Amino acid sequence: MVKSLSKRIGNAVILLLAVLVLNFTLIHIAPGDPVEVLAGEMGGATPELLAELRADFGLDQPFHVQLFTYLGNVLQGNLGYSFYYDKPVTELIFDRIGATLLLVITALLFALFVGTALGIASAQKRNSLLSNVVTLLSLAGFSAPVFWIGIMLILLLSVALPIFPIAGMATADEPEGNFAYILDVVWHLVLPALTLASIYLAFYSRLSRASMLEVLESDYIRTARAKGLSRFLVVYKHALRNAVLPVVTFAGLQFAQVISGAVLVETVFAWPGLGTLAFESILRRDSPTLLGILFFSAVLVLVVNIVVDIAYRIIDPRISAK
Amino acid sequence: MIDSSLDNFNTEPMEKPASPARQTWKMFSSNQSAVAGLILLAIVLIFSLVGPLVYQVAPTEMVWMPLTPPLESEYLLGTDYLGRDILAGLINGGRITIAIGASAALLTIVIGVTIGALAGYYGGWVDNLLMRVTEFFQVLPNLLLAMVVVMLFSATLTNIAIAIGIVSWTSTARLTRAEFLRLRSMDYVRAERSIGAKNRRIIWAVILPNAAPPLIVSAALSIGTAILFEAGLAFLGLSDPNNMSWGRMIGDNRPYILDSWWGVTFPGIAIFLTVLAISLVGDGLNDALNPKLRKR
């Protein structure tokens, strides 16, 4: 366990270095002067600043020296400077990452739990209304753009029926009483999280349904029934634990996609996370920020993958043995 | 060929053995939702390819009062905040959306199949290296990577299609690799090798045709994914400024949803129906091409 974990961490570090090399290469092969790319067109960088940057990056140096300078900078926590915000990129990212994590984790857990519950319920009765609804929902979830689902939810549940707030993470003039504030954030979170979850909800329900149907046919389920266990124990103890394994695997594999979805959903709901930051940095052509977000997302994905890996090992004892 | 010849023994002697393509069509056409998808897809294609010839309103020009609701003027679906005709946007945007979707999907398949085939066929360090590359692309949120590429290289139709292709191939590669791993030890592949066939021939002319069914399905489905992807980029403002597209319409009109629900609703429905049609056709193809693997 420890051994394979350290192997995974080593692997993650290599992948992250590769992301940095990719970032660096992109800056250099993009049309235009790398320094201008780094400063951003709308950054309002003065010529002096550009000159300073040029010196910082040693642009007169050979390519590989520049690369090592860049890597060295990143290792010291310097992902670049956003001239638009007039702040280091790392600082910008740390300001926003909390909001993104809140959204992404809420949505993912919601999709996982509700999706799995729906899938398992519909696996019990194969051609029931529920299982048809799940199939329909999953077609819709696969086919509609997530940002459009978000807008439609706003039109329905914020405009036509003003139940939820249209945008943001908290009402601005809310008195910052602790509990009231939390409630306010939760209230703002409902629609974005639901939107982001909608894609995966259908996917997980389909996946867990298929997986559950397969598991229910297996020999050990027959054994469990032959022992005289109740239907509840057979399904929710013996079958469930095996049936969630592929769901857990996919939750890890898909995390990068969930972040992509979060970029769109945050933009729709003006949720103040990394996604809106990415959207804004496109508007402002703020490349250092966008590249920094790309790198940080990779860090997030790798961390989540390691967590999922540990979870999988806890659920399935066979893996640790290998 | 090898497996279909066995089936032919079972057919009546009077009947001509059905060709694989015909058998596939027979299975496909007996699947109601697949046929519905095909019809829907045909409607979408006619709408966006023939539509511009019939309905000649410029999608990027102001033609009427801004924010006119549907059915209140000669512009049936209303106008947006700049007074542009929504229907014209849908008709012309469709062409762009589908063109980008199809070419990005083509690129996805070419990259994915090449990488997957080489990895699966050669195994060893080639496989190791290529799978590392695949893993690398799976770790990066593909939309963010495409955003970076399009922003740095400017939002032209070509760049957008290339960016989508570059970030979307990993699942095709894994699928192809799995198929090649399965097929490379088959008897007919061994036979080819024993008569001294070149690797290149074995990969592209012997194994690939046998791996085709799942790859065809994956190709069909990846058009839908690419369309969604294009829409997402356009929504974020990364679209070719000279061309209308469905995603761009949603992005442009989003700030005005309080005044005009129609500006965002119709293009969304267009994307939804198109991708839905492609998914239905893809699922139908899947059942028709891999009857044994049919899902419960």
Add this chain to the structure above:
Amino acid sequence: MQAPLLSVRDLEVSFQIGGSDVPVVRDLSFDVEHGETLGIVGESGCGKSMTALAIMGLVPNPPGRISKGSILLEGIDITTASEKDLQALRGNDMSMVFQEPMTSLNPVFTVGEQIAETARAHFGLSRAEARNKAIEILRLVGIPSPEKRVDDYPHQLSGGMRQRVMIAISLVCEPKLLIADEPTTALDVTVQAQIFDLFRELQEKTKTAIILITHDIGVVAEMADRVMVMYAGRNIEKGPAIDFIRAPQHPYTRGLISCIPTLQADPPDEPDALFEIPGVVPSAVELAKPGCAFAPRCPNVIDRCKVEFPPSTQIENNRSVSCWLAQEETV
């Protein structure tokens, strides 16, 4: 005389195959007495497992179901009992050991847990008590250092050990009836012998009645008190194991016995000149045809065999045979 523990009457199990109801077990009647061992033999596909599953109330439904007959376990009819009543019986009064030890245990729970939960379900034991019970029963089935093995997962054990665990699960509640469905088919020959020794030893201690399903006549000769031979879903011969080996009556059974050199009075000189019953096992659909299902392979076939199924005929002490030949001899 005491009423039999298990009494199966006119059992029919049917499967939905291609839209029609096909019986895979038919007209099956037999008893199992307290503490005895009944061997059920027959070729693969003749309906042995379905018979066993029917007794457990576990015929996979859909596509299968019990379409006729009754199965009385100490007077309770399995075919009409509620799921709740069946749950109370399964694992407690009757239990089953399956053919495939590799897949019959749940991979994500320790073997101890899989034994203990059965005891908890039926005896209402606490976790600690159930765990001790699990260790005790693991020792009983011959697993070395059970205190350690109790926390092992199935993949950490060999096939033979896993089958011992399955036996432990099936015995933990001291059932009156244990059904063992080809318990050693998936195991090495040496392990097979050990498992059968274990069965014998355990039966002596617990006085459990055993239904031992096998396609191996040798095993039956060694283990069973009485034997029932099945062919194509029906019982074709039934009687005490000794008589059955010494003087098989049904042409099919004679063929089977002659396949086993060691059981023959006069083994052939060349050991590999084994008698093989010519022909193939009939499919379930063919079974629905009238007449004796064995007719296409039978060396003694007469015209009558092809149109009418031979009814079960009593011959001497507790033996019965379904064959026109036997019918005519007794008349």
